[in-house]
Amino acid sequence: MSNDSFFNEDWLEIQRKYWDNWAEMGRKAMGVEGERKMTTPWEGALDHWWKAMSPAAPDFSNGFMEKMMEQGKNFFRMAETFSNSSNQTPPTDGIAWWTKALEDMQKQFTGSLDDGGNTMQRMMSFWEMPLDNWQRMMSSMSPMPGDMLRNMPHEHFKDRLDRALSAPGLGYTREEQSQYQELMRTSMDYQAALQEYTGFYNRLGMKSVERMGDFIQGVIDSGKSIDSARALYDSWISCCESVYADEVATPEYAKIHGHLVNAQMALKRRMAIMVDENLGAMNMPTRSELRTLQNRLQETRRDNKQLRQALHALEKQVAALNGKPPATALKTSAPATKSAAKPATRTTTRRKTAAKTTSSASDD
Amino acid sequence: MLPIDIRPDKLAQEMFDYSRKLGQGMENLLDADAIDTGVSPKEAVYSEDKLVLYRYDTPADITPEKTPLLIVYALVNRPYMTDIQENRSTIKGLLATGQDVYLIDWGYPDQADSALTLDDYINGYIDRCVDYLCETHEIDKVNILGICQGGAFSLMYASLHPEKVNNLVTMVTPVDFQTPDNLLSAWVQNVDIDLAVDTMGNIPGELLNWTFLSLKPFSLTGQKYVNMVDLLDDPDKVKNFLRMEKWIFDSPDQAGETFRQFTKDFYQHNGFINGGVKLGGKEVDLKNVSCPVLNIYALQDHLVPPDASKALKALVGSKDYTELAFPGGHIGIYVSGKAQKEVTPAIGKWLNERS
Numbered sequence: 001m002s003n004d005s006f007f008n009e010d011w012l013e014i015q016r017k018y019w020d021n022w023a024e025m026g027r028k029a030m031g032v033e034g035e036r037k038m039t040t041p042w043e044g045a046l047d048h049w050w051k052a053m054s055p056a057a058p059d060f061s062n063g064f065m066e067k068m069m070e071q072g073k074n075f076f077r078m079a080e081t082f083s084n085s086s087n088q089t090p091p092t093d094g095i096a097w098w099t100k101a102l103e104d105m106q107k108q109f110t111g112s113l114d115d116g117g118n119t120m121q122r123m124m125s126f127w128e129m130p131l132d133n134w135q136r137m138m139s140s141m142s143p144m145p146g147d148m149l150r151n152m153p154h155e156h157f158k159d160r161l162d163r164a165l166s167a168p169g170l171g172y173t174r175e176e177q178s179q180y181q182e183l184m185r186t187s188m189d190y191q192a193a194l195q196e197y198t199g200f201y202n203r204l205g206m207k208s209v210e211r212m213g214d215f216i217q218g219v220i221d222s223g224k225s226i227d228s229a230r231a232l233y234d235s236w237i238s239c240c241e242s243v244y245a246d247e248v249a250t251p252e253y254a255k256i257h258g259h260l261v262n263a264q265m266a267l268k269r270r271m272a273i274m275v276d277e278n279l280g281a282m283n284m285p286t287r288s289e290l291r292t293l294q295n296r297l298q299e300t301r302r303d304n305k306q307l308r309q310a311l312h313a314l315e316k317q318v319a320a321l322n323g324k325p326p327a328t329a330l331k332t333s334a335p336a337t338k339s340a341a342k343p344a345t346r347t348t349t350r351r352k353t354a355a356k357t358t359s360s361a362s363d364d
Numbered sequence: 365m366l367p368i369d370i371r372p373d374k375l376a377q378e379m380f381d382y383s384r385k386l387g388q389g390m391e392n393l394l395d396a397d398a399i400d401t402g403v404s405p406k407e408a409v410y411s412e413d414k415l416v417l418y419r420y421d422t423p424a425d426i427t428p429e430k431t432p433l434l435i436v437y438a439l440v441n442r443p444y445m446t447d448i449q450e451n452r453s454t455i456k457g458l459l460a461t462g463q464d465v466y467l468i469d470w471g472y473p474d475q476a477d478s479a480l481t482l483d484d485y486i487n488g489y490i491d492r493c494v495d496y497l498c499e500t501h502e503i504d505k506v507n508i509l510g511i512c513q514g515g516a517f518s519l520m521y522a523s524l525h526p527e528k529v530n531n532l533v534t535m536v537t538p539v540d541f542q543t544p545d546n547l548l549s550a551w552v553q554n555v556d557i558d559l560a561v562d563t564m565g566n567i568p569g570e571l572l573n574w575t576f577l578s579l580k581p582f583s584l585t586g587q588k589y590v591n592m593v594d595l596l597d598d599p600d601k602v603k604n605f606l607r608m609e610k611w612i613f614d615s616p617d618q619a620g621e622t623f624r625q626f627t628k629d630f631y632q633h634n635g636f637i638n639g640g641v642k643l644g645g646k647e648v649d650l651k652n653v654s655c656p657v658l659n660i661y662a663l664q665d666h667l668v669p670p671d672a673s674k675a676l677k678a679l680v681g682s683k684d685y686t687e688l689a690f691p692g693g694h695i696g697i698y699v700s701g702k703a704q705k706e707v708t709p710a711i712g713k714w715l716n717e718r719s
Contacts, residue, residue, distance in 0.1 A: 216367045225369040229378050230590070232368060237587045241580060248578075249547060258554025265556065269563040291478070291565065298479035305488060309495070 179274055186267040193256075193263035200256050204240075204247055211239040382593060389596025399603070399610050401444040404455050406467075410496045414471030417493050419464075420447075420455055428464035429719050431530050432497050434506050435467040436490060436521075438513035439622065440572055442614050443469055445698055446511070448607055452699045454708050461712020463507075468493055468514075470616070478565040478620040482629075485622060486520050487644045494521075494528050505530035505655075507715055512536050512668060512694070516630065519676075523652040524643060531718050532682075533658045533711055536694050538668045539650075540637055540675035541630045547579055548667065552631045561624040569615030579666055608699070636679060650676070656684035658714045660707065665694040686714060 215235055219226060226232050247253055276286040410417040422428045435455075437443035446467070447455040458465050468490070473480065497506045507530050510518025515537025522529045541549050560567065577584045595601040635641035641648040657680055661673035670689065677685055690697050690707055697703050 219367040225367055227369055227371070227374065229370060229375055232370070233590065234587070237582045241582045244581065249545075249550060251550075254550050254554050257551045258556075262554075262556045262559060265559045265563045269559065272563065287565075290475075294476065294479045298481075298484070302484060302488065305492075309492065312495075 179270075179277070183267075183270050183274065186263070186270045190263040190267045193259045196256055197260045200247075200253065204243055207247070208236075208240045208243045211243050212236060215239055385593045385596045389593065389602060392596060392599045392602045395599060399606050401442070401607065401610065401614075402447045403450050404447050404453060404459070409466070409500075410493065412489065412492060414473060414477065415489050415493075416469045416471065417496065418467045418469060420459055420467070422459055422464060426459065426462055429462050429716065430501070431503060431505065431507050431719060432464040432466055432501055433458065433715065434493060434497060434508050435465065436508060436510045436514040436518045437468060437470070438511060439470055439473075439485075439618055440513055440615065442611060442616070443467055443511075445611055445695070448611065448699055449604060452604075452701070452704060454698045454703070457704055457708025458509075458712060461709060462716060463712060464501075466493070466497060472616040473566060473619040474617070475565050480619040481621045482520070482625045483643045486517060487524065490517065490521050491525060491528075494525070498528065504528070507531045507533070509533040509535065509711070510537060512538075513626070516626075516636075519636070519650060519653060520641070520643060520648050522655060523648045523650055524646055526652050526654050529653075529655045531656045531658070531715055532653065533660065533715070534673070534676065535660045535707075536662055536665055536668045536673065536697055537659070537676070538630070538672045539679065540634065540672050542634045542637075543669050543671040543675075545669045546672055548575065549631050551575070552627060557624055557627050557632070561620040564620065566617040566620045567623045569617050572618065573613060573615050576667070608695075637675065650679040651681040653680045653682055655682060656686075656718050657682045658686045658688065658711065660688040660690060660697070660711070662690045662692050662694055662697045664692055664696075667694045684718075 212235070215238075226235065248257075272287060276288050279286045405421040406418040407421070408416050409419045419432075435443070435446065437446070447453045450456075455465055455467070470489075494506055494508075498504060505528055508518045508522065510516070510533070512535070515534035516539070518532060518534060519537070519539070522532050538546075543549075564571075592605055595605060629635040629641045633640060635648065636650055639647065639649070657676070659673060659676050661668070661670045663670055665673075674687065677687065688707070688710055690703065692700050692702060697707060
């Protein structure tokens with residue numbers, strides 16, 4: 001190992017001091033006090049910087065900047081991950097070093113590496129991005145957090161629960177009991193689908209590590225080296241994306257995807273039915289009744305518009321025969337002012353957003 | 365030599381540069397005004413429900429063609445993609461070639477629109493817009509440019525109303541919905557569309573966003589923001605990025621019944637290929653499309669693979685069929701500098717040759 005390489009034994013300590021000093025200066029300059037001692041210098045430095053700067057940022061830019069902060073942390077984590085591997089077992093050659101680093105990554109995906117929940121785990125949480133996207137999206141459409149059922153264990157008592165849920169309801173509340181049983185069943189099915197989806201991504205994580213190994217072997221064979229955190233990050237993204245592209249094109253994934261969406265819809269459907277029943281009990285209009293009205297109204301509107309269109313065509317023909325303009329013009333309600341037409345805007349209720357910030361930020 | 369050999373001083377410099385660019389970027393964000401969408405002057409000339417038909421102002425030094433061009437955009441995302449910024453505008457390019465450009469803005473459907481069907485869109489809204497243009501311009505036929513799903517709508521319209529379409533241009537339009545490289549199609553095969561629509565009414569834009577981002581999750585929700593840091597010190601590039609960001613996440617909900625029919629008939633049953641699509645009691649058959657057709661597809665399109673578009677050639681009834689392959693992606697075909705130079709002038713030239 002050369003003394004000026006990235007994997008110098010003192011490297012991490014030097015960097016820690018550098019960023020501690022840098023962040024300390026920043027804190028003093030910005031008047032931010034009482035910050036915790038940093039354990040991960042790169043993230044710490046970026047965090048301190050952002051905490052100092054963000055109060056001045058407008059709301060809309062906060063989200064935007066935070067996205068870049070998250071991703072910035074991701075690629076600096078890559079560098080830190082590989083540096084830690086080298087610190088634990090100083091490499092004598094490149095192959096031994098990256099083999100160790102990749103083994104650690106694989107262990108992380110199988111859950112057998114205990115690094116105190118620190119760097120490696122956070123870096124691996126990068127692979128939760130697609131899952132996080134799903135949870136954010138579900139949260140925006142649901143009163144419940146998107147990750148509500150994700151980690152709820154159920155396998156060990158699933159059979160017993162299935163039996164209990166299969167028991168017939170009795171007495172006056174028979175139908176109500178049945179509704180709740182169905183709600184529980186659909187909840188469990190969604191939970192199983194979500195865990196299946198998560199498991200799929202964990203397997204992809206393992207494959208990405210292997211793909212990264214192949215890539216690094218190619219770097220070694222070519223006699224070149226990766227000399228920046230950014231290049232390392234881009235390579236890792238490229239490996240993840242190529243593995244992802246291969247795997248999500250399979251029939252297996254199509255099934256998992258379909259199961260996840262269908263299970264979520266079935267759960268929402270069941271909840272909607274129960275809400276409707278309660279609304280009905282309170283003599284309130286239900287969603288189901290509204291749908292019926294919407295359908296009937298649209299049928300009437302469709303007929304009206306077609307009749308008006310046909311009438312207008314006939315009027316034109318008659319007018320042409322008589323040599324006069326038609327009595328009615330095609331209906332328009334367009335505003336007359338040029339360039340001042342109000343652009344379309346959303347009228348739907350603003351939805352709740354993100355259940356969690358991001359996998360990476362939540363670990364900080 | 366180690367395969368990964370990142371010198372401490374270089375890493376420190378990377379970190380410093382990253383922070384500096386973020387800082388500079390925030391300044392630029394503070395200075396950024398509200399994100400404007402759609403840059404070319406236009407006038408609303410017809411509206412119906414949430415639909416607005418716009419006519420774009422022809423530049424003073426250009427005499428417009430007699431036959432107007434109606435742009436039919438997709439229901440997914442918003443049509444201002446075609447006019448996203450001053451130097452990246454398909455609309456502007458078309459105006460420069462003498463086209464009299466009209467565009468349908470579908471608006472944002474809400475639950476009251478959930479019962480709108482494909483028939484309402486094709487035989488209702490589009491047909492009435494065409495009638496409006498024919499009446500206003502005192503002509504019998506219009507030129508139509510359909511974009512993505514709007515291209516599929518245009519094909520359906522041209523099949524059912526061939527007497528009203530003079531020339532048809534389709535851009536990144538899916539025709540064969542089940543090519544092996546069509547991920548969206550593969551994913552939707554196991555989705556119970558009836559259950560989704562019966563449950564949700566309208567299909568939320570968020571669900572579509574998630575689906576599109578899931579095509580390339582690491583690039584589209586992660587790496588993109590790292591790459592953006594390199595552009596942050598340029599105020600114009602920041603603004604352009606924010607415009608695109610707004611467009612990407614500006615996804616209208618989809619009217620439930622239309623989504624049901626479109627997804628089942630086309631993604632699941634491949635209706636243009638296998639037949640069986642009926643609107644207003646009439647079968648959609650692309651052999652009825654007899655007008656000249658210009659079919660433009662993007663070679664790196666991950667949403668509508670080239671083969672999905674190229675299938676049109678074998679199905680369309682027109683004797684005047686032209687293809688144009690663009691070396692770019694689904695979005696680049698409107699907004700890239702190359703597209704401004706190659707695609708819009710080609711459309712204008714093709715239309716003018718057939719005016």
